[in-house]
Amino acid sequence: MPLNEPITPGVVDWTGENPGILLKDADGNFSAMALFFRVAWSPVGQGQVLLLYGTPDAVQGSDAAPNVILSDNPALTAFLKENFISKLAAFANAPAFDTLPELGAQVVRTSGDPMGHRYSETLVAAGLTVELVWEDLQPPRALELSPHEVASGEQNMFSLLVPAHAAQVIVNGRSLPGQLGTRVQAGYETTTAFLYFSETWIIPPEAS
Structure with missing residues (x-):
């Protein structure tokens, strides 16, 4: 049976993958935050971007826990920061957001199986290797969310x-x-x- 509305109205903002890991300390405050993007289409092209707050409560991190962006497309980094990440309060309100240094990603590697037990993304830049590891993976859920159900509040x-x-968030071999x-999210x-x-963000007609 065909869908009632086979074409979703609005303007495609970007589409791709957007995994993340947010770790907390014993007091419930964020101790490490990582948000990764593998963008298949955007107005500024394809690319891969990792935003890492190794020290979320500080402007500057340390060598062991840096606050940094790794990217293979600087234009995509700027696009995502301005049009998407800046609307995510947990990331945009961090002290380091406006001054995050950006390093060129020399290697971006995926391993594991999202249908299995373990999946990972590894990014390598000059003097820095970051591995994001997801384990004990659960069955998938298909989401269709409206603006009031997403963190950006717009798409x-x-x-x-x-x-x-x-x-785990592993920096130069150390978790x-x-x-x-x-x-x-949306009651779940x-x-x-x-x-x-397969994450796709669409600006509704009334907002485009």
Whole structure:
């Protein structure tokens, strides 16, 4: 049976993958935050971008826990920061947001199986290797969310969510401290470690 509306109205903002890991300390504050983008289409082209807050409560991180962006497309980094990440309060309100240094990603490598137990993304820049690891993966959920249900508050979003019940952010071979928390999206309780595949953000006609 065909869909009632086979073409979604609006302007495609970007589409791709958008996994993340948010770790918390014993007091419930963020101890490490990582948000990765593998963009298949955007107005400024394709690319891969990692935003890492190894020290979320500081303007500058340390060598062991840096605040940094790794990217293979600087124009995409700027586009995502201005049009998307700046609307995510947890990331935009961090002290380092406006002054994040950007390093060129020399290697971006995916391993594991999102249908299995473990999945990872590894990015390498000059003097820095960051590995994001998701484990204890859960069955996927297909999401279709309206602006009031997404963190940006502006777009419609379609995605496949694979939650993880365990995760690590590893910097130069060392895991950053912290534990996963819980979060609620569109009434569904999940964790702060997530794989988002086939993620498409659409600006509704009334906002475009």
